[in-house]
C-alpha cells in the first residue's frame with residue numbers, strides 16, 4: 059500500500075504537485091493519469107525519495123522510503139529507462155543494483171529471462187533500443203521481487219508485442235496481490251490495463267475512481283440520426299419526449315434511446331432516414347474533457363504549415379496495440 063497525504067511540490071513559483079492525497083491499494087493495477095506536465099513524474103519521484111516534498115508525506119507500507127532497509131525488496135520502479143550506466147552490460151547493471159540490496163546474483167539471470175533480454179545480457183546497455191532499455195528498466199524494478207511496483211509510462215518505445223507483454227505482466231503481478239501503480243497520459247491504454255484510476259491535472263487530484271465507474275459515468279451512449287427532413291424529424295422526436303441535440307452537418311443526437319425505438323418512430327411518421335446509428339463517446343474524449351481545464355501545453359491546430367486554428371489539448375498518439 060502507498061499512501062499520500064497532502065503531498066505538495068513547488069519549483070520556485072511553479073506548483074508541480076498540489077496537496078495530493080490518495081492511496082494505492084494492493085491486488086489491483088492503479089492507473090495514474092494526467093496530461094503532459096500534470097505532475098505525475100514529480101509525484102513518483104517523491105514517492106521514491108528522489109525529490110523532497112515542499113510539504114506532505116508519502117508512506118510505503120506505513121514507512122518513509124528512506125527508512126526502508128534494502129528498498130528494492132519493498133518497491134521496484136521504472137522511472138527513467140535511460141538511468142542505467144550505458145558503459146555497463148545489462149547483466150552488470152542489474153548485478154550492481156542486486157549487490158547494493160543484498161539480492162542473490164541468481165536473480166539477475168531470472169529477471170533478464172523474464173523480460174526477454176537473456177540473448178543481449180552481456181551487451182553494453184548504451185547500444186540498446188528504446189524498447190530494450192525499457193525492458194532493462196522493468197528488469198531492475200522486478201529485481202528485489204517487491205510487493206509494490208511503480209512504472210512511469212512503461213509502454214513508451216515498446217512495439218505492439220511489448221505493449222501486450224507489459225500489460226499482461228502488470229495484470230499478473232496485481233493478481234499475485236502486489237500493488238501496481240502505473241502512469242500514462244493515454245486513457246485508451248489505461249482502459250485496457252487498470253482496475254482503478256487516479257487522475258491529476260496541474261498537480262491536483264481530479265478523480266480517484268474504479269475503472270468500471272469511470273467507464274459507466276463517462277462513456278455517454280446516444281443515437282445519431284440524419285434525415286432530409288431534419289426539422290420534421292426534430293419535431294417528432296420532441297413531441298415524443300426526447301431531448302435532441304443538433305450536432306452540425308445535419309445530424310441529430312438523442313440520449314437515452316435505442317435505434318429500434320427511433321427507427322420505428324421515424325417509420326410511423328413516414329420520415330426518410332439517411333442515418334440511424336448507435337454511438338458511444340470514447341473514454342479518451344471523457345478523459346480529455348475531465349482534464350481540459352488543466353492542460354498545460356496547448357497545440358495550435360494540426361496544420362503543419364502554420365494556418366491558425368482553435369487551440370486544443372496536446373495529446374500523444376493513441377495506442378490500442380492489443
Ligand SMILES: Nc1ncnc2c1ncn2[C@@H]1O[C@H](COP(=O)(O)OP(=O)(O)OP(=O)(O)O)[C@@H](O)[C@H]1O
Nearest residue numbers: 069072074092093094095096097098099100101243
Ligand atoms: N526540476 C524541475 N524544475 C522546475 N520545474 C519542474 C521540474 N520538474 C518538473 N517541473 C515542472 O513541474 C510540472 C510537472 O512536471 P512532471 O514532469 O511531473 O509532469 P508529468 O505529468 O510527468 O508530465 P509528462 O506526462 O509530460 O511526463 C511541469 O510544469 C514541469 O515543467
